[in-house]
Amino acid sequence: MREPNRERVPPARRTGLRQRLAELRGPEVPPQPLDARALAALAANPGCKRRAILDGAGVNKTALASALGSPSAFGQSQFAFMRGNAFEARVKADGGAELLRLVHEKLDAEAVPPTAGAVPDLSAVGPEGRTARTALALREATDAGVWTLLDHPLLALDVAGSPAFLEPDAVVVHPDGSWTVVEIKSFPMLDGSADAAKVGAAARQAAVYVLALERVAARLGAGPEGRAGDAARAEATLLTVPAPSDLPTASLATPTETPAETLGTRSTQDGIRTRPPEVRHTVLLVCPKDFSNLPTASAVDVRKQRSVTRRQLDRLTRIEDIADLLPEGTCFSPDLPTADLTAAVESVPATYAPECLSACELAFHCRDHSRAEGAVTSLGRSLRAELGGLTTVDDVLSAARGETGDPADPAVAALRRAAELRAEALGHTTC
Secondary structure, eight states: OOOOOOOOOOHHHHHOHHHHHHHHHOTTSOOOOOOHHHHHHHHHOTTOHHHHHHHHTTOOHHHHHHHTTOOOOOSOOHHHHHHHHHHHHHHTHHHHHHHHHHHHHHHOTTSOOOSSOBOOOOOOSHHHHHHHHHHHHHHHHHHHTSOEEEESOOEEEEETTEEEEEOOSEEEEOTTSOEEEEEEOOSOBBTTBOOHHHHHHHHHHHHHHHHHHHHHHHHHTTSBOOOOOSOOOOOOOEEOOOOGGGTTOOOEEOOSSOOOOOOOOBOSSTTBBSSOOOBOSEEEEEEEBTTSSOEEEEEEEOHHHHHHHHHHHHHSOOHHHHHHTSOTTOOOOTTSOHHHHHHHHHTSOOOOOGGGGGTOTTHHHHHHHHHHTTBGGGGOHHHHHHTTTOOBHHHHHHHHTTSSSOTTSHHHHHHHHHHHHHHHHHHHHHO
């Protein structure tokens, strides 16, 4: 008699993804919200399944790193956090009058100057309620055709099959019905320029908000017609985000092209919107001016960051697929013994690179294990890409000595040639 099929049903399918993620996090551990900064870092390293499952499950990676014995210095100091909150409150004072003035000056100078912008109430019960209330406020503001400031709206974005709730500093609705993301940072802007690395990080974070807003705009595109006429904006000078090789400064430059996104337009049939409202790809970065606490702003073009982030997020392995491959009973609760916690973390593959040190709380732990395994990636992604199939330092050294490797492989040939030149140079030096 044939034995019945006792193939185990994957836990994620048996209990549901949400319950499975709660089990991974720990039954009594509250979830850590997945914010835009974490999403931007995740998009920069889409091959890291460890970060994907930990962020998807809402694991507090700071507490996890401390429990593993590798605490991270990653994060913002309490002083910087309080200073940022105080500056943001000043920018949004008096109903956001100063913020709306900056948006008008830098992004929409041809529109009617804001006098008394609307600030709708976005309070609701739970994240789902707040996202629904935000979508409703955006629709009403687009229909109203007046300057509107949404203070800390909540947006939802699907990431690898799991919802992430994002809270930008502000979103401004222009009189023409278009939407602009506003990022408020506490680092200074000196003589019209800011630290390029910080500007780049802010641009990547804002690009995540733009993607989430585009999802809302797409849902509103087929709804009742709101006010959305022809584009009547004047693009101001842009604070361009330089390439990594140009990181010492950030400079002001005139854009060579404007975004080709279309505004919501009126159909020939009354009451039907044929296109969604426009989400502007030029966001406003607000910072303290020089060494004062007075706000100043510059426009930042995030089209490149948006495209890269969207492509990288689409490449992420779905969280339920990663969860299905984990051993039964895997849990990342910081209360577990260090040995059990280490085994649980190491059961998920990680892709460490030096860039993780500035973006992930588990970077020190992953670096130690990557170095112990001799992974070439720990020396940098660019070096890893040039070495092809040689994935460990031992493989590289063995190929350079001529012990292993295909001589026809360009990487192996280059290594052996470099080894010969080194030996020749050392020989001459010794003589």
